[in-house]
Amino acid sequence: MKEIYTEEKIKRYYPMIYRFVLIQLKNETEAWDVTQEVFYRYLIKQPSFDSEKQEQAWLFTVALNLCRNYWKSVWYRRVIFRESDEIEISSISLEEDEYKEESQCLVEAILRLPLKYRNIIHLYYYEEMSISEISRVTKRKESTIQTQLMRAREIIKKEWRN
Amino acid sequence: MNDIRTIYKKSIGNIIIPQYSMESIQQGEQHRKFRRNLLLFRLCSSVIILIITAIISSGTAYAVHMIQRHIHITQTGSKIDSAGILKSAEIDYVQDSSSLAHLYETHNQKPLQESEKDKFVTEEYIKIPGEAKNAWFFTNWENAQEVVPFEIIYPNLSSINYDTIFYQNIDSSRKLIQAEGEDESRSIKYEILYFSNINWDFEIEHNGTTENYRNYVNVHGYEFMLYDVELEDDNFTYVSIALPQYLIQMYFEGYSPLEIETVLNELDYSNYNM
Numbered sequence: 124m125k126e127i128y129t130e131e132k133i134k135r136y137y138p139m140i141y142r143f144v145l146i147q148l149k150n151e152t153e154a155w156d157v158t159q160e161v162f163y164r165y166l167i168k169q170p171s172f173d174s175e176k177q178e179q180a181w182l183f184t185v186a187l188n189l190c191r192n193y194w195k196s197v198w199y200r201r202v203i204f205r206e207s208d209e210i211e212i213s214s215i216s217l218e219e220d221e222y223k224e225e226s227q228c229l230v231e232a233i234l235r236l237p238l239k240y241r242n243i244i245h246l247y248y249y250e251e252m253s254i255s256e257i258s259r260v261t262k263r264k265e266s267t268i269q270t271q272l273m274r275a276r277e278i279i280k281k282e283w284r285n
Numbered sequence: 286m287n288d289i290r291t292i293y294k295k296s297i298g299n300i301i302i303p304q305y306s307m308e309s310i311q312q313g314e315q316h317r318k319f320r321r322n323l324l325l326f327r328l329c330s331s332v333i334i335l336i337i338t339a340i341i342s343s344g345t346a347y348a349v350h351m352i353q354r355h356i357h358i359t360q361t362g363s364k365i366d367s368a369g370i371l372k373s374a375e376i377d378y379v380q381d382s383s384s385l386a387h388l389y390e391t392h393n394q395k396p397l398q399e400s401e402k403d404k405f406v407t408e409e410y411i412k413i414p415g416e417a418k419n420a421w422f423f424t425n426w427e428n429a430q431e432v433v434p435f436e437i438i439y440p441n442l443s444s445i446n447y448d449t450i451f452y453q454n455i456d457s458s459r460k461l462i463q464a465e466g467e468d469e470s471r472s473i474k475y476e477i478l479y480f481s482n483i484n485w486d487f488e489i490e491h492n493g494t495t496e497n498y499r500n501y502v503n504v505h506g507y508e509f510m511l512y513d514v515e516l517e518d519d520n521f522t523y524v525s526i527a528l529p530q531y532l533i534q535m536y537f538e539g540y541s542p543l544e545i546e547t548v549l550n551e552l553d554y555s556n557y558n559m
Contacts, residue, residue: 130307138302145300155303162310163317229289230296248290249297279289 129169133162136179139250140186146245147190149234157193161186176256183250183260187242194238225283232282240275247272420453426464433462 140161145154164185172178233244246252246260254272258265423429429450447466455461 133307133310137305141302142297142300146297151303159305159310166310226292226296229292233293244293245297248293251290276289 129166132178133165136182137162139179140182142249143183143242143245144186144190146234147187147238147242148193153193157186157189160189179250180256180260183246184262187261190242229279229283232279235282236275236278240271240278243268243272244275244279420451423450423452424448426450429462433460 137158141154141158144157144161145151148154148157161182165182170178170181172181233241236244242261243257246257247254252260254265254268257263257268261268263271421429421432423432425447429452433452447464449465451461451463453461453463
């Protein structure tokens with residue numbers, strides 16, 4: 124019974140975590156690998172939470188920590204030589220409409236953001252988390268989150284308008 | 286800002302999520318175990334290679350240390366030929382005069398103070414083979430007499446030029462002197478083996494096939510044995526003379542026993558009882 128419950132949860136959270144990790148790593152293969160690791164830890168630890176929000180926050184925190192480990196790894200720093208703004212995402216399919224070009228510019232602007240801004244923007248705009256929730260996930264102060272969010276917006280606006 | 290949210294959500298919402306399953310997540314553990322084992326294997330391999338390298342290095346270093354400890358290369362011992370090749374054989378066997386002087390003093394128990402003796406122990410007169418440390422080469426009997434700690438009874442033939450006189454202190458009771466020379470006027474080659482405290486029978490036997498062997502006793506009571514030894518197509522004649530404590534063995538090539546008797550007469554062993 125517990126296994127079925129866990130499987131349902133993984134089914135629900137897997138796309139959410141995969142998207143978040145993909146935006147951080149900008150590489151589908153690596154994002155898949157890290158997402159598998161997040162849910163493997165979830166299966167091993169079987170943590171219990173008071174609310175769904177708490178559970179999501181735990182998953183995002185684990186995913187962010189694994190992304191940080193990945194960025195710090197020798198493999199990432201020495202073996203993968205790539206430009207910082209290079210985007211290796213082919214799975215983002217934008218709809219064919221009058222806003223397609225605008226959407227593409229926005230996504231590319233967000234993906235070009237520094238790492239510390241990118242996770243905040245994703246959690247804020249896509250996951251619609253509050254400043255305090257983002258603060259818990261990223262282990263940063265709320266004031267810091269507010270400042271970084273403001274700076275990220277300015278960068279996006281600037282690039283988007285250009 | 287709502288525009289950003291709307292467009293971003295719409296764009297990211299279209300990301301294609303890869304296939305996943307519980308099995309694939311659980312298989313991640315096997316993958317990690319494999320990676321862990323691979324890492325462990327590489328680590329162990331590196332450690333083993335390091336240990337082997339360390340053993341080889343220390344072994345080599347120890348060997349070099351032992352070689353350096355037991356071989357003393359001196360300026361007089363090392364020679365480099367015109368092609369720039371270091372002659373190791375000479376390095377191995379030739380030692381400097383100071384180490385020779387030590388040996389000389391040990392056996393002869395005479396300090397080397399006089400200049401003539403200092404000259405005597407240089408490699409011009411003395412060379413020591415690598416295996417036989419208590420051995421010397423000389424170019425005349427007089428020099429040999431200086432070192433050999435017993436009286437040498439040797440053929441007094443002024444016409445013989447001895448190429449080498451070799452003395453070896455075989456053990457505490459036995460000594461050996463071997464001299465090689467040639468009488469150019471007679472085309473006689475001499476090889477004289479002079480053993481001290483030696484078993485006569487033993488020395489007779491060691492030359493293999495023996496023919497025409499006759500025993501002589503000279504007027505002084507010394508025995509000597511004249512015999513031919515045939516080796517393949519060549520004729521060799523050995524004369525062994527037994528003295529009270531020594532055995533002198535001479536080797537003649539291309540001489541008949543009668544001719545050898547003539548030579549023996551000249552060697553002052555002429556008065557024999559057949």
